[in-house]
Amino acid sequence: MGETRQRDAIDRILDEWAVQRPDLDVSALAVIGRLSRYAALVQARLDAVFAEHGLQSWEFDVLSALRRAGAPYELTPGELDRALLITSGTTTHRVQRLEARGFVTRRRDNDDRRIVRVRLTETGRAAHEATHDAHAANETRILAGLSPDERDALLGGLQALGRVLGDAAEGGA
Amino acid sequence: MGETRQRDAIDRILDEWAVQRPDLDVSALAVIGRLSRYAALVQARLDAVFAEHGLQSWEFDVLSALRRAGAPYELTPGELDRALLITSGTTTHRVQRLEARGFVTRRRDNDDRRIVRVRLTETGRAAHEATHDAHAANETRILAGLSPDERDALLGGLQALGRVLGDAAEGGA
DNA sequence: CAGACATATCTCGACGTCAAGATATTCCGC
């Protein structure tokens, strides 16, 4: 306690603005700048573990969405769009490449022939399984340096942000 | 108080894992999943305001870095790399396009001819100025729905995360 | 001062994403 927190990259940005434009209110930047910067730094750490297991993070994301959907591990491209916050063109592209790797299959629904069913193959499920533990451990390790209070604060703050962003309404399944 | 927080998209993901793999510890996912998802949702809101002012967010980022460097509003490509967490190839590309729009100039340093000086033009400074207020207001508006406690929790949690990520050592000037 | 190493920037090719629109199918009101 009482110890001054070490200044980070965002603090330096705020310092620069304080010199250049002391009239500005940078308190929102202090939050949002960190949010986006740290999300990028965290993603880089996650990518490193995926790479060790021969996966891109977008591949893992798709496999995870299918895995957690439960047997028969099947979703439509539209459901993937919404779950992963990506556009339909991106989903088509991702599914094609996962199909080429043998991780998923695609087939038309016979009741509604507009719909496609993307299903995890056994190979795909195994690839997810093989990577998941290391990934989860990686996430745990990243947060391990936080005290319980800090971690609660971060989670609570993010939950509140999610409420403000209206996330409950988006990404529905 | 006592009111149950509305369940959001990440809660639904956690619920799905609880059904599929009740043995998993998803508490780290609850934090990191939100971090990356909300960073993406926030970025989309920021992009909307930049678009109203005819800028891409990467353009605004470069103009901001130069602006807050102070007169003569000049940085090297390497400094931009580190400030913006991008690779040198990306910086070259960004600077070329900002130069084409008349927002920056490039010239070799005469003392060390490996070095380039990227300088904000008056046009570039004006473009930043014209966008900055709306952008700052947008950031403030996004956070306006948070209570002071929630906002403090979010900021404090992010600062702790920055410490854990070693951000103080990165992005230095 | 020559050679090796270090630094700064740029080039090139590949990749992932998006936006807009095309196509195919289903639903709904009459």
Place this chain on the structure above:
DNA sequence: GCGGAATATCTTGACGTCGAGATATGTCTG
């Protein structure tokens, strides 16, 4: 059951980013 609106997916072209390596310049060691 017909025509138009709605829905689901795919196609296309453009763009931003990265990684690896090329080039040019500077520094250091002996």
